[in-house]
Amino acid sequence: MTEHKSFWFAARTKNNQVLTTRTVLEKLNIEYYLPTQFTVRILRDRRRNVEVPMIQNLIFVHATKQRACDIVNNCYVRLYYMRDFCTHQMLVVPDKQMEDFMLVMNLMPDKVCFENKQLTLGAPVQIIKGELCGIEGEVASMGNHTYVVIRMQGVLSASIRVPRSYLRLLIKSEINNIK
Missing domain, CATH: 3.30.70.940 (NusG, N-terminal domain)
Structure with a gap:
């Protein structure tokens, strides 16, 4: 450091x-x-x-x-x-994870659910529409709903429900500290 x-x-x-x-x-x-x-x-x-x-x-x-x-x-x-x-x-x-977490918590705190254990995580995604535009995380599904999970390794996971049409799949060269 x-x-x-x-x-x-x-x-x-x-x-x-x-x-x-x-x-x-x-x-x-x-x-x-x-x-x-x-x-x-x-x-x-x-x-x-x-x-x-x-x-x-x-x-x-x-x-x-x-x-x-x-x-x-x-x-x-x-x-x-x-x-x-x-x-x-x-x-x-990482700064990017912290900025994303603070943005989600400030904009929509009532819609965030917290997990200390690992969720079934999928592909890395970026939100491209709405108030949360620019947030990067991993996609997870629970029931018929799509969530973006923001993980802070070793601390917690925060997830927020996002319509599938608001998501863009990230390729390997675009991934910024998601994992």
């Missing part, structure tokens, strides 16, 4: 501490991504709009490797970086 280049690192937090961790990262001016949504909860006989994370105990940190380590070691933030199974290094999410 280049010492001065920033990467996206996937990190776990203690149970129910992801929002607190987010606040600490904001105070330290660390770039992060945490998909959240507002839900109505009844607290003490009152209905309240409460912000909840869409993925429990998972946050993405954008920093250099040294800065990411300093957050944990020197600032005492309780983050547990995920590791790549092959290299045993901190897991780095």
Whole structure:
């Protein structure tokens, strides 16, 4: 890894501490991504709009490797970086996968379903129409529906339902960090 280049690192937090961790990262001016949504909860006989994370105990940190380590070691933030199974290094999410994931989560968060296990994946595709134009992933089918799966190796898979006519099959030379 280049010492001065920033990467996206996937990190776990203690149970129910992801929002607190987010606040600490904001105070330290660390770039992060945490998909959240507002839900109505009844607290003490009152209905309240409460912000909840869409993925429990998972946050993405954008920093250099040294800065990411300093957050944990020197600032005492309780983050547990995920590791790549092959290299045993901190897991780095490629920029293209992270951009695609953030775009899908910002545009259509209610239509995304998450999988930690591998889905039956097919050919690499690119969405060529609609709000998600440019997103690359792999095609999967469940029932009579077509989904595009965006995988973050070792972290999670996010899938979104897309009409088949919106997809274009990618050839080998066009594939950008899909696998």
